[in-house]
Amino acid sequence: MPAMSTDYAIRTALPEDREELGDLIDAAFVQDGFRCRARLPHLFTAERIGEHRVASADGRLVGCVGCYSVELRVDGMAFTAAGIGQVVTAPAQRGSGVMRQLMEATCAHAEDFDLLWLHGDHQRYARFGFAPGGLTWEMDTAHRYLPAAPGSTRQATSAADWRLVAAAARRQRVHLEVADQDFAEIMRARDCSAWLGDGAVAMSYQGAHRIVLCDGEPEALAGLFADILADIQRGDPARQTLNVRLDPADARTPALLRCFQHDVRGLPSGSFRVGSARTLAAKLTALAHAAGDIERAQLISRAFDVAYGDDYARAQRVFGLSPGWAGWASPTQACLLPLSLPPGSWV
Incomplete structure (x- = not known):
């Protein structure tokens, strides 16, 4: 009891x-x-x-x-x-x-930050203002969709290798600013593995079956995936697929999905809670303007005006949420969709 x-x-x-x-x-x-x-x-x-x-x-x-x-x-x-x-x-x-x-x-103390995030049960944390946000494409690929394994891939082992992986992480559209030493320590702590090929880098989290970071042109990544899958199958012959998570806004993602995927799913990348609403709205609006997406910039502005104004009845109609949630969850759902949690966000 x-x-x-x-x-x-x-x-x-x-x-x-x-x-x-x-x-x-x-x-x-x-x-x-x-x-x-x-x-x-x-x-x-x-x-x-x-x-x-x-x-x-x-x-x-x-x-x-x-x-x-x-x-x-x-x-x-x-x-x-x-x-x-x-x-x-x-x-x-x-x-x-x-x-x-x-x-x-x-x-x-949420106002001390632009936003908060977590990985966890949405039902458990929704009462504290967290709502699913971000978007990650998750694809499975198999040998029949990949080129012949080039055999040129090596696993990251040295400090120099991990510096290359950290540099690849910083080239991602969404990334954490983490010192190289801290990055390597976090990756080791979470049983991460990384591979370096000809012009491509990939990293997995807790076993090689799921790739959570990849950097390189699509053809180079396909060769890297083929090598990784071949390596997995040497230890587990029954394993037929490699799972890869991709940023939907990355310009290389469509080519990877078009050419090399066996199955693809869209998943929320985590649960978010708005911190300093006005600061977050200003930054998200600036990002939308920089991308030339004026319609999205206007949507963000309207969403925050509704959710953080006094018109809770209108907020409920717009977002389908109870008035008590209007100030927390609605702008998260409306405006944080472009954000994906980057590798290393589990610290």
């Missing part, structure tokens, strides 16, 4: 919380074999420990939420963003309101 709701002491984590906080998070992911403190040590330094909010009871930590500040760039425009992660409640306190109080405390 869930515990009764309790008011917990909510505060920013301190350097002296490092060991206890790490134990709390690691215990929550023990079944996955993921040890956050060992895999992502940069999140527990004295400089970044304060990016966690913690709940305490009787002098011990019983929950936490990470709110990690990053710079997100979209077509050259810088967004101040926060990635929400490590949402953890101690087993004995589950059902007693720990997560709700931590998320409410975190979202109370």
Whole structure:
């Protein structure tokens, strides 16, 4: 039976919380074999420990939420963003309101950012203003759609290799500004692999079956995919396809989908929550104008005017949302569609 709701002491984590906080998070992911403190040590330094909010009871930590500040760039425009992660409640306190109080405390500071995002159950986080956003094309490809494997691909192993992968990540239309050393550390922490071929780079997340970043011209990428799939099949002969995630706004995506796909699906790339609404609206409008999409710029302006004005009845008609959600979810759904979460956003 869930515990009764309790008011917990909510505060920013301190350097002296490092060991206890790490134990709390690691215990929550023990079944996955993921040890956050060992895999992502940069999140527990004295400089970044304060990016966690913690709940305490009787002098011990019983929950936490990470709110990690990053710079997100979209077509050259810088967004101040926060990635929400490590949402953890101690087993004995589950059902007693720990997560709700931590998320409410975190979202109370949403205005410090242009937007917040997370990967997680939409139903679980919708009450805090998060709504599905972004768009990712996910395609499966197979040998019959690919050229003969050129055999020239090598796996990234050295620091120099990972610098090349980091440079490829920064060339993406949507990317995080992350130092090379931090990028390599995050990739290792998440069991990422990367491959370098003739004029192409690809990276996978937690196993080779799903490519989450690719950079290069379509023909070069097709050769790289053929090599990766051949390598996978040497260890798993039954595996017939390679899964690739693509940015729909990347100019190379149509050629990849047209020539090399076996099956394709459009998926939301995450859940977003608006932070500073006016700042976000101004930046999104500027992006639309820069792309020559005047109609979209006008749509963004109207969406924010409706959602953040006083006419909640009109907002409900326009977006099909309850008035209580109008200030949060509607502009997310209307305006964040061009944003895709880049590799590395899981920090």
